[in-house]
Amino acid sequence: MQTRITKLLEIEYPVIQGGMAWVANAALAANVSKAGGIGFIGAANAPAEWVRSEIRRAKEITDKPIGVNVMLLSEHVDEVAQVVAEEGVKAVTTGAGNPAKYMKQWKEARIRVIPVVASVAMARMMERAGADAIVAEGMESGGHIGEQTTMSLLPQVVDAVSVPVIGAGGIGDGRGMAAALMLGAEAVQLGTRFIVAKESTVSQAYKDRVIGAKDIDSVVTGRSTGHPVRSLRNTMTRQYLEMEKNNVSFEELEHLTLGALRKAVVDGDVAMGTVMAGQIAGMIKKEQTCAEIIQEIVQEAKETIKKCSIFAEDSCGNEAEHA
C-alpha cells in the first residue's frame, strides 16, 4: 500500500504508532518500525537525555525509520528539540502547540516535521511554516484531546492543505483505516491498539484494563480546566468528575492527577492512575505482536475497501447476498 506518506517516511505500510507519553518507548517504537510501519518515541515531559538514550536504543533494535513525538509544553522542550536534531530521526510529530520555532532546526537535520493539529487554521499555518505532513487527530483519541471528531476534522484538514494528512483518533482496526483513507488520509496513526502490543512494556494491569474495556468505559476529565483528557473510567476518574461537578480548585484537581499516568503505566495502579486510552479501547480484545497488528489492519483495510466497492455500482450485483 503506497501513499505519499509511505514515500515521505520510507516505510512499507502507512501505519503510524502514536507517541504516547510513558507508553511509547524505544521497545515499542522500534518494533512497530521493524514491522513496516513507523514508531514514535513519546518524549512527553521526559528529560532530553532520556530521549537521547531511547533513540539510540531504538536504533540498536532496528535500522528502519524511527520518529519522536515532541510535546511542546514540556519544560525540557528546547533540549529535547536539540537532541532530536543531533541524534537524527526520520520524523518528528509535535503535540500541544505550535512547533514553528523548531522547524528550521529540524529541517536542517533532514527530519520530516509532522505537527498534530486540532483545527483547519492550524493545519494551514503549519503547512505554510514548512510542515511535511499533518496529523489530524479527532477527540476519539486517548490522552489530551480537542473538540472535533475525526469524522469531521479529517476531511476538512484534507481539503485545506496540499501536504499529505494522517488520520488519528478512533482508529483501531482495518475498517477504521479504510474509513480514514476514504476521508482523504494517506496514513493512519494508532495509539491504543499498540498499548497492548506484546512488545509494549506497560504494566500487565494496564493492558488488561484496555483489553477488558467496554465502549462506554471511555470518559473525559478536565473539561472545566480547559485541558480535557480521555481515559478509561476508574476510581480516580469518578472522584475527579465529582470534584469537577463541585467546582473544586484547579490545584486540587491537578493534585489528583499528578503522576497518575506513570502510576497506571509503570506501577499498574489502574484504580487511581490515569489509564489513557482512546474510544476504540472497547474493540481491542487481545495482545498481539506489532507485526501481527500491522498486518491485520492493512489486510482488513484492503478487504473492507474491496467489499465496499459494490456500493459504487448502480445496481447491486448479487441480490441473494443482500437479501
Added chain:
Amino acid sequence: MLEKMKEIIAGQLNVNAEDVKPESRFKEDLNADSLDLFELVMALEDEYSVEIPSEELEKLLTVQDVCDYLKNHGVEA
C-alpha cells in the same frame, strides 16, 4: 485601523467589541485559546493582505502587539 480590527477580533473570539481594548491580552482577558489565535491570525491576514508567520504568534500577546506588528509590516494605520 483599530475599529476594524476590534470588529474582526470580536467576531473571531465571540466577545463584545467594546471589551476589545489595545491593552487586552488575548488569553487572559479575551479567553482565547491557541486554536482561536490561529483563526484570528488567518482572519487578519485575509483582511490586511499580510502574512504573519506562525513563529511570530507567541509574541502577539495583546491587541496592541498585533497593531504594532501590522504597522511594522507596512499595513496602513
